[in-house]
Amino acid sequence: MSLRLFDLTGKVAFVTGSARGLGFAMGRGLARCGATVVLNDIDEGRLAGAVKSVRDEGLKCDGVVFDVTDEAAVAEGIAEVNARHGSVDILLNNAGINIRYPLEDFPYDEWKKVLDVNLNAAFLVTRSVVKGMIARKAGKIVNTCSLTSSVTRPTIAAYTAAKGGIFMLTRSMCIEWAKHNIQANGIGPGFVATEMNTVLVQNPEFDNWVKTRTPAARWATPEDMVGAAIFLSSDASNYVNGHLIYVDGGFTAAM
Numbered sequence: 001m002s003l004r005l006f007d008l009t010g011k012v013a014f015v016t017g018s019a020r021g022l023g024f025a026m027g028r029g030l031a032r033c034g035a036t037v038v039l040n041d042i043d044e045g046r047l048a049g050a051v052k053s054v055r056d057e058g059l060k061c062d063g064v065v066f067d068v069t070d071e072a073a074v075a076e077g078i079a080e081v082n083a084r085h086g087s088v089d090i091l092l093n094n095a096g097i098n099i100r101y102p103l104e105d106f107p108y109d110e111w112k113k114v115l116d117v118n119l120n121a122a123f124l125v126t127r128s129v130v131k132g133m134i135a136r137k138a139g140k141i142v143n144t145c146s147l148t149s150s151v152t153r154p155t156i157a158a159y160t161a162a163k164g165g166i167f168m169l170t171r172s173m174c175i176e177w178a179k180h181n182i183q184a185n186g187i188g189p190g191f192v193a194t195e196m197n198t199v200l201v202q203n204p205e206f207d208n209w210v211k212t213r214t215p216a217a218r219w220a221t222p223e224d225m226v227g228a229a230i231f232l233s234s235d236a237s238n239y240v241n242g243h244l245i246y247v248d249g250g251f252t253a254a255m
Contacts, residue, residue, distance in 0.1 A: 017095030190248030
C-alpha cells in the first residue's frame with residue numbers, strides 16, 4: 001500500500017473542539033500529513049495558543065472561534081472558513097463535554113447542555129459543511145464517538161445518550177451521502193487521560209480500575225487517536241463507511 005493514500009496535501013480539514021485534548025492532537029496529526037487544518041473552539045485565547053503551536057511546527061493551520069451549539073454562529077463560522085480556505089474536505093466533529101449526575105437527579109438544563117455539545121452540534125456543523133461536499137462529490141466526515149456509544153457506567157446517562165446518538169447519526173450520514181462519495185465514520189476512544197478526565201485520572205480507585213479493565217493496562221493519550229483520524233480522513237478509507245473504530249486498548253474485547 002502506497003503511503004500516498006495517507007497524504008492529505010491540498011485538503012482543508014475543519015476540527016471542532018480542538019483547542020486542546022483529542023481535537024488538538026487529531027488536528028495537528030492531519031496537518032502533519034499535509035492538510036490545511038482549521039481549528040475551532042469557543043475559547044479564543046486557548047484557540048490562539050493551539051493555532052500558534054501548530055504553526056510553530058511549520059504546518060498550515062488557522063483558527064475560527066464560534067459556538068458549535070448556536071445555529072446562526074455555525075452558519076456564519078463555516079461561511080468564514082469557506083471564504084478563507086475554500087470548501088471543507090475533511091470534517092472532524094470532536095466538540096464534547098461530560099456532566100455527571102445520578103440519572104434520577106439529572107437536571108434537565110445540564111442534560112440538554114451535554115446533548116447540545118456532543119450530538120446536536122455535530123448535526124449543525126455537518127449540515128453546514130456537507131453541501132459543499134455533495135457538490136464536489138467528495139468528502140470525509142469523522143465523528144468522535146466513545147466507548148459509551150455502546151456501553152455505559154452510572155452517572156453518565158446524558159453523555160451515553162449523546163454518544164450513542166452520534167454513532168447512529170454517523171450511520172445515517174453514511175446511508176444518505178455515500179452516493180455522493182462521502183464517507184462518514186466514527187472514532188471510539190477508550191479512557192483517555194485528558195483535562196476533561198483529570199478528576200478520574202487522579203482518583204486512585206478509578207485509575208486502578210481503568211488500568212485493570214483495559215488489556216493495554218494504561219490510559220490512552222490523545223495522540224493514540226491520531227492514526228485512526230488520519231486513516232478515516234484519507235484515501236486509504238475510501239470504501240470504509242458507517243463504521244465506528246474503537247481505539248480503546250482492547251477494552252471492548254474483554255469481559
